[in-house]
Amino acid sequence: MNKLTGWILIVVCSFFLLSFGMVLSLLITGIINGKQMEMSGQEVLTSSFGFLIMTSLFIIGLRSGIKKVKKEKLVEVVEYEKELNISLTGQISYKDYRNLIFGLSFRRPIYLVVLGIVLMWVLSFLNSTNEMADQSSSNYFLIFPIVLIVLLPFFTLFQIKRIYNTSKIFQEKLDYYLTNEAIRIKGETVDSTQKWTHFYQIRVTNRFFMFYQGKMVATLLDKKMFSENELQEFTEFIKSLNVKRI
Numbered sequence: 001m002n003k004l005t006g007w008i009l010i011v012v013c014s015f016f017l018l019s020f021g022m023v024l025s026l027l028i029t030g031i032i033n034g035k036q037m038e039m040s041g042q043e044v045l046t047s048s049f050g051f052l053i054m055t056s057l058f059i060i061g062l063r064s065g066i067k068k069v070k071k072e073k074l075v076e077v078v079e080y081e082k083e084l085n086i087s088l089t090g091q092i093s094y095k096d097y098r099n100l101i102f103g104l105s106f107r108r109p110i111y112l113v114v115l116g117i118v119l120m121w122v123l124s125f126l127n128s129t130n131e132m133a134d135q136s137s138s139n140y141f142l143i144f145p146i147v148l149i150v151l152l153p154f155f156t157l158f159q160i161k162r163i164y165n166t167s168k169i170f171q172e173k174l175d176y177y178l179t180n181e182a183i184r185i186k187g188e189t190v191d192s193t194q195k196w197t198h199f200y201q202i203r204v205t206n207r208f209f210m211f212y213q214g215k216m217v218a219t220l221l222d223k224k225m226f227s228e229n230e231l232q233e234f235t236e237f238i239k240s241l242n243v244k245r246i
Contacts, residue, residue, distance in 0.1 A: 006068025013062040020055055080180075080240035086233070088176040090225040094164050097220075100208055101160050106153075176221065178234065183211070183219065194219065201244045209238070 164170050168189050177184040184193045194213075201212040209221040223231060238245075 003069050006065040009061050009065030010069065013058040013065060016058050017055065017062065020051065020058070075242055075244055076239075077242050078236070078239040080237050082233075082237075084178055084180045084233070084237050086176075086178040086226070086230050088178070088221070088225040088230075089173060090176075090222055091173045092170055092220060092222050094161070094170075096207060096222065096224075097164055097170065098157065098160050100205065100220075101163075102153075102156060103205075105156055176225070178237075180237075183221075185219070196241050196243070199241075199243055201246060202238060202241070203246050204235075204238075209234075 169185075169187070172187045172189065174185055174187040174190065177186070182193050182195045185191070194211075196211075199211040199213060199219075203210040203212070203218070207223055209223070211219040211221070213219070226234065
């Protein structure tokens with residue numbers, strides 16, 4: 001099903017990108033041949049901006065489709081022959097958690113698509129301003145997308161705050177024990193051990209190691225808990241895991 005979705009994205013996005021390319025070629029040819037365009041400067045500007053937005057959205061869709069259908073690269077595993085024995089203690093702060101999730105959320109293609117649609121809405125309004133100048137309701141066409149753009153980040157922050165406050169694992173200081181076989185997390189209300197083979201994906205950011213058990217569920221390790229030598233040692237160790245890294 002994932003590959004079918006990928007092929008649909010590839011075909012649809014490729015078709016529209018090809019169509020846009022042909023239209024752009026005809027416009028450029030007409031300009032070179034000296035044909036006059038019956039469009040105002042504002043209409044040319046907004047149309048060009050809209051063209052760029054739509055092209056960007058279809059490129060995002062094409063890349064997403066290609067990613068879905070292509071075979072995943074084999075994970076490069078680097079042998080680790082040392083004994084790993086790292087003990088950490090700490091608590092993930094709300095600020096660090098918020099910055100992590102907020103940054104990852106707005107890199108997702110769906111947010112870019114929503115932003116592109118909202119911008120197209122605004123451009124459509126600007127193009128039709130003259131025709132709607134006598135209609136008092138025309139202002140709502142501009143206010144709605146602006147409010148949407150403003151509220152979307154606030155809604156995301158609200159969700160992040162709610163998740164952080166309702167998750168016991170964030171409300172207490174935890175002890176982490178890292179060995180060659182597993183990671184153990186122990187606290188007042190938590191005591192769990194997970195083998196490294198339990199994770200299917202690893203993401204490394206500037207501040208965190210993220211070990212995914214599922215698409216939206218991850219175990220977090222704050223790099224601030226490590227000493228410089230421990231951080232270097234653990235970074236070498238995770239290269240020995242046969243787990244997808246992103």
